[in-house]
Amino acid sequence: MNVAAAPLAGAGVRASFTGGFAWAFARDVRLALRHPGETMLVIAFFVLVASLFPLGIGAEPQLLQRIGAGVIWVCALLAAFLSLPALFAGDHADGSLEQMALSPHPVSAWASGKIAAHWVASGLPLTVLSPLLGLQYGLTPDTLVVLAAALALGTPVLSLLGAACAALTLGARGGGMLLALIALPLFVPILVFGAGAAEAQAAGLAATPHLSILAAGLLVALFAVPPAVALAIRIALE
Amino acid sequence: MNRLEARALGCSRGPARLFRDVSFEARAGEWVALRGPNGSGKTTLLRCAAGLAHADAGETFWNGVSTAREREAFRACLLYAGHLPGIKDDFSAEENLQAALGLRGVAVEGAALRSALETVGLAARRRLPARRLSAGQRRRIGLARLALDPAPLWMLDEPLTALDDEGQALFGRLLARHLGCGGLAVISTHHALTPAPAREVRLGP
Numbered sequence: 001m002n003v004a005a006a007p008l009a010g011a012g013v014r015a016s017f018t019g020g021f022a023w024a025f026a027r028d029v030r031l032a033l034r035h036p037g038e039t040m041l042v043i044a045f046f047v048l049v050a051s052l053f054p055l056g057i058g059a060e061p062q063l064l065q066r067i068g069a070g071v072i073w074v075c076a077l078l079a080a081f082l083s084l085p086a087l088f089a090g091d092h093a094d095g096s097l098e099q100m101a102l103s104p105h106p107v108s109a110w111a112s113g114k115i116a117a118h119w120v121a122s123g124l125p126l127t128v129l130s131p132l133l134g135l136q137y138g139l140t141p142d143t144l145v146v147l148a149a150a151l152a153l154g155t156p157v158l159s160l161l162g163a164a165c166a167a168l169t170l171g172a173r174g175g176g177m178l179l180a181l182i183a184l185p186l187f188v189p190i191l192v193f194g195a196g197a198a199e200a201q202a203a204g205l206a207a208t209p210h211l212s213i214l215a216a217g218l219l220v221a222l223f224a225v226p227p228a229v230a231l232a233i234r235i236a237l238e
Numbered sequence: 239m240n241r242l243e244a245r246a247l248g249c250s251r252g253p254a255r256l257f258r259d260v261s262f263e264a265r266a267g268e269w270v271a272l273r274g275p276n277g278s279g280k281t282t283l284l285r286c287a288a289g290l291a292h293a294d295a296g297e298t299f300w301n302g303v304s305t306a307r308e309r310e311a312f313r314a315c316l317l318y319a320g321h322l323p324g325i326k327d328d329f330s331a332e333e334n335l336q337a338a339l340g341l342r343g344v345a346v347e348g349a350a351l352r353s354a355l356e357t358v359g360l361a362a363r364r365r366l367p368a369r370r371l372s373a374g375q376r377r378r379i380g381l382a383r384l385a386l387d388p389a390p391l392w393m394l395d396e397p398l399t400a401l402d403d404e405g406q407a408l409f410g411r412l413l414a415r416h417l418g419c420g421g422l423a424v425i426s427t428h429h430a431l432t433p434a435p436a437r438e439v440r441l442g443p
Contacts, residue, residue, distance in 0.1 A: 019343060023337075023340050027337055094324060095323055095324035096325075098290060098320055098322065099338065102290065104310050104314040104342065237290055
């Protein structure tokens, strides 16, 4: 058996934000595709719970129209939370997280890639499905549009904030429960403004202020969360 | 010429002091063996030197520059393999290898990848999900990574665990080739390896 000679050129490895982001995003999307069941579970949970409300409350059109946006938001929030505990825990348990932390790329780069992949596998399908569920509640077409827009802006924030909490609870005993206690209260502002946007539209008011606040929240989270996640992961690996 | 130097590293976990004042040096073509009984802090020492764990005292220098200061340049040169292999159960051996190399920005052609997997004896199983490989076969994915990654510095934690005699011999050949190309290594091991270590660091109980 021959072991071919390879030149040593380690210093030539390119370290960059985009490199780390693209690597982690591609890898996690590929892993999600390998196990479509997990994404389907999130979607099934979302559809089931949102469909249970009319059955429990009664099919009174005005009432359903009134609560529709809020119910869909709460369901989306809980569904997006479902896959959060596994975001970093799996990689922590099998040593991948160590390898990533010792790669030349900055931690915030690959952590952002993982968060983006999480959103693609949870927030994005929820956003796409939400108008369909909105129809169940008799929401008007323009309200459906606003609801989807609010979810498109809000679910990435859920993924980002949730990732920060998931990184903080890494390695803690009872991490899943702790994560719920930390993350769900943080999601409240997103819920208030997200559901508020659709409700304002339904009431004949402008939804833009709500959407602007969601967009501002997204921008802040985009810049503030990755460094926080990086710090939490370093602590978890100590 | 590359050079790694650890100066007066010390670390304690809670009230227990694992080690203190540990210094070692490795130049191109040399490897340092970390030895000591279970629980003596070999893994922690390796993690401190790699920059994964925080050392209470001391510093590591790569080519004369503190690794804490030039973190990214150091990591670009470092291949670290802890006792968790970092292998995804859902990926095949080939995909795991590709992912591990891609993370370090090493571009490898498909043919080189396959020949490395053949060298470590995984050619027939390269498309199986890693969950269906044995512990030793999973270790061999790590060996293929050692064969393909051009990093000049290896830090390996018990690399011979779960490997059979043939696998251990293969590791010896890979290490000899790595050192022959001017590479250096820090390895914690209980085994006697064929290219003899330039230095041994003994950690007390």
